[in-house]
Amino acid sequence: MKKHIYILSIFIFSLVACDDQQKSDTNETVTETQNFAEFLESYYQKGLELDPLQATSAGDNRYNDQFPDFLSDEHQEKVKKHYRTFKDALKNYADTNLTESEQLSKAILNWDCDMKLRQLSFKNDVLFPVNQMWTLNLSVGQLASGAGAQPFKTVEDYNNWLKRLEGYNTWLKTAKERMQEGINEKYVLPKSLIQKVIPQFEVLASADVENHLFYSPIKNFPKDFSDESKKELTTAYSTFLNEKLIPSFNEMYQFLKTDYLTAGRESSGISETPYGEAYYNHSIKNYTTTNMTAGEIHELGLKEVARILGEMEKVKTQVGFKGDIKSFFNFVRSNKELMPYTDAQQIIDNFNAIHDKMKPQIAKLFDLKPKTPFEVRRTEAFREASASAEYNQGSLDGTRPGIFYTPIPDAKTYNVFSDEALFLHEAIPGHHYQISLTQENDDLPAFRKTLWYSAYGEGWALYTESLGKELGLYTDPYQYFGMLGMEMHRAIRLVVDTGLHAKGWTREKAIQYSLDNEAESEASIISEIERYMANPGQALSYKIGQLKIRELRAKAEDTLGDKFDIREFHNQVLSTGCIPLQLLEDKINVWIQEKSNNQ
Structure with missing residues (x-):
């Protein structure tokens, strides 16, 4: 595969402008002495620190007790700084010094930083923190069931989740504040969507602790837990649910069915919100x-x-x-x-x-x-x-x-x-x-x-x-x-x-x-x-995406004829992981050319 094929893709996918993108004041997470592999690893590790839930999803349990207030201005600024810093640092790595795989990683990281910074320049994620299908409250509910990525195998696991729920409880309160801010700034969900969210929170606002979704881990203690540990954890979970989490769920439920529903949009599309067309x-x-x-x-x-x-x-x-x-x-x-x-x-x-x-x-x-x-x-x-x-x-x-x-x-x-x-x-x-x-x-x-x-x-x-x-x-x-x-x-x-x-x-x-x-x-x-x-x-x-993969398969079949192997094509598509479509097309085109030259 030719070493230069991904260079233009960096510029193809680079956004012309990110409204809030500026040079970072510090390069504290990146040093010029890092080799490119270390640089990529630093990007990944810093990302896990900023999003501990992603770490848990990946099976990395170092941050299982953490739940940042993702909606706070402070956290938003940390995330912006993260992407600015790593995007700026890419200039330290010339394509001529990188392997083919590293060039692809550089193009992907550049795209990732650009798109994340552009996303952060809009208020949508902050002022629409809750909807009926996609938002954090639903994924946390999956974790709370005890059947998701959050482990519940040890007493430490149970305590980690309780600590994490403290952060989630803060997030819930901030979400309500942000939604009130959204009402004031005309960022409000359509009424039909609010009506689907209300019953989700109604169930969680129930005071019946022993039948509550977030009580599920207490019903499924590992067999090796001592009676003393079970008693302590049961008390801790029951107290937290009764005194903190269920009241927060109830506050959100009451807000959704009153003020927020009243303010809900009659329109269906995002274009009816501020900067909706640009978003x-x-x-x-x-x-x-x-x-x-x-x-x-x-x-x-x-x-x-x-x-x-x-x-x-x-x-x-x-x-x-x-x-x-x-x-x-x-x-x-x-x-x-x-x-x-x-x-x-x-x-x-x-x-x-x-x-x-x-x-x-x-x-x-x-x-x-x-x-x-x-x-x-x-x-x-x-x-x-x-x-x-x-x-x-x-x-x-x-x-x-x-x-x-x-x-x-x-x-x-x-x-x-x-x-x-x-x-x-x-x-x-x-x-x-x-x-x-x-x-x-x-x-x-x-x-x-x-x-x-x-x-x-x-x-x-x-x-x-x-x-x-x-x-x-x-x-x-x-x-x-x-x-x-x-x-x-x-x-x-x-x-x-x-x-x-x-x-x-x-x-x-x-x-x-x-x-x-x-x-x-x-x-x-x-x-x-x-x-x-x-x-x-x-x-x-x-x-x-489907049409592009079909197009690439048809091109490979037509060009390679009897030399086409469907298993090899699938390997080519899958081997680079998730990448933007233009980079995938570049890769498949080079593979087709190399296979043709070897016929």
Whole structure:
């Protein structure tokens, strides 16, 4: 591979201006004598200090008792200083002195600093600290359940969590203050989203301590704990919940259902907030890692919707359905034969059966398989009503498994028509392969093992949905229709996300457009549209990334002919970890050229 290929990418992805970006006054975290590997490690370690929850997620337990007030001005300034310092220090490392891999790391770090500084120049993250799907309160709830990344194996673990909850309690109080500030500055969630957050906090505001989510670790003591330790911890947790945390949850609940709901926006898109257009343009760049405009993405979405509808018509004909495509959507949504379950465990078992079915074929497409264990679990009850299926990565050392969470609010109405595609996306070979192989790759510096670029990560997962037939799946036409439905879902996102945030669409118009073009249930569609309202631009990443990976595979197949090896192509895509799409394209193009030259 040519040594110079990534140099231009640094400038391609460098933002012209970050509103608040200035030279740092001190270089206390970086010295000119550091070699580049030490510099990258310093960047990673400093990042863990600033975000202890990320450290815990990665399986690094040094900071398990810490929870900074992420919303405070002091913490925000520390984070800005971190990114400014490391971006400034990149000039100390000339590309001519770096290896090919180090040049890529330099380009990625430059991009990461630019995008984080630009994000910090807006007030959105601070003044929108709570929503129904994405925010810190929900991830902390997962940790509190005792089934997440926070360990509860020793007395020290239990005490660490109690200390961490002190910080979380402070964060909750600051979040309420910031939301009040948001009311004053016109940064307020749409009413429909506030109405989804209220019941989440209502449950947590309950005074029934022994049945509280945050009491869960007390119900699951390790067997080797002494009676004295159990008694002390039970008292400590009960006191903290009764006197501090539950009252804070109740304060937030009362605020949400009164002042905040009253102030809630009637509009749906981010453009109706201060600097909303600029924020959405940044979000598009951040989530797609491209320079595409909202208008270009909207038009691409319309074309993809039309193309996929044509493929759906073929399935409708295959199964002998006589009505139009919208009638077929309604038929699939309500077909009781596609709702065969009465118990949530049956649904979990079905996902495990899908895994077993594809195992004999996986080696034909992949010669690298992760060592990290894998599990399928039901989404926790406290967030199940508004959650989507998701993957939570395992720990860096592989001791904590990767987990595919699936919400099952009502097993009797659960429709299985897209389960094969869903498993490919969220589990294997989608997120579990991509994330675990990255974390297990000893050739990558630590900071790249936990990076997440949605266009790459979600693009890969959506791409893997198309591998179903090659993996022995989609033999049932309804499951193949489910795959088309999930691809359609992502194509629709290009239309409705840009519609909501750049074209003045209402929530209701976006819901209707989805109902007209896909077979998801109305309840699911409403949840999805509200998801896009809460996190502008994130939904664009899937299809943009998938189309790029498909484009690169087609180019490699056409150019290399008989020399093309699908396993080698997948290795090339996965071996660098999560990177911006332009850098991935650079890498694959050089690989194709080198393979061609060796023919």
